[in-house]
Amino acid sequence: MSARDVSIRYRANNTQSRFLAVGGVNLDIAAGEIVGLLGESGSGKSTLAGAIAGEAGLIGSGEGTPEICGGSLEVFGRELRGIGRRRRDRLTLRIGYLRQDEAERLSPILTVAENVAEPIFRRDRRFNVREANAAVATAIDAVRLPLGLMSRLPHELSSGQRQRVALARALILEPALLVADEPTRGIDALVRDSVLDTIASLQHDRVFSALIVSSELSVVSRIASRVVVLQHGVVVGDGPIDEVFSDPEDYYVKGLAKARRLERSRVTPAPTHPGTEDHQGVQPEVVESIADTRPAPKPKKAPGAGRSAT
């Protein structure tokens, strides 16, 4: 995908007042690349991510919705600015969009399997049920959840498990581009790393492009090699993570670089004593989390997995 000088605004109730959330951003994501989008709260990350996922290009969208008001935003070679609804819907079938609150958006009355399968039947109401079930099982397995959870309702799962279900749902149509907005929001540190590693391993196997949005540098640097930093709706850093933070000019990036140096200097290897490594002193629920994140068999690569350029 490619954004050239893209500006995005929100139309308020009063049509005179419009809020510019993103102002003149350039951003490219190559096929098969993972890019981290970093910035503090309110810097415009979700607005930009949503626009890339097709939420801001529609002609005549209503109040309170984002609207691309300048520049050009192309995904899979198609211009999103001013796109019609039907063309947008077709295009976004190739984009897996994990919204910030996607786990809370799971239907409480559908089982995990039904929630994950829902995009398949939205795309094609007459899709073969047996094939859909097989695809759902593959997706559940790929995000390292036990297949036994498929018949459960979302409220019977932990928040980390729900997040994985949301991820399975975002990936069920084998998108060529994944846009994941705060994919680890509300998840404790141990499970958080495992969710990120799951995305990285799926991306490695299926070779899709990904935009990973976070306000935490540790999240972005765990999964992406390239980072784009947003501040007040403009890009203040873009490049390989080490380069962006080596000698930054921007005040905000300088602050992040300093925090990164401090964090790194604090990380000292934990002493290990023979025979005492096995979860000693770890709370039972944490041990459970560790067990829950054990490596699973490699997910089967479904036919037709997206490899096309974004």
Ligand SMILES: Nc1ncnc2c1ncn2[C@@H]1O[C@H](COP(=O)(O)OP(=O)(O)OP(=O)(O)O)[C@@H](O)[C@H]1O
């Ligand atoms: N529906 C809306 N109407 C008007 N302004 C909005 C709307 N949604 C977001 N904004 C404003 O746009 C700006 C960017 O918001 P956005 O959600 O993109 O930031 P963010 O970097 O993703 O923040 P966070 O990390 O807190 O999610 C903010 O100033 C926000 O107040």
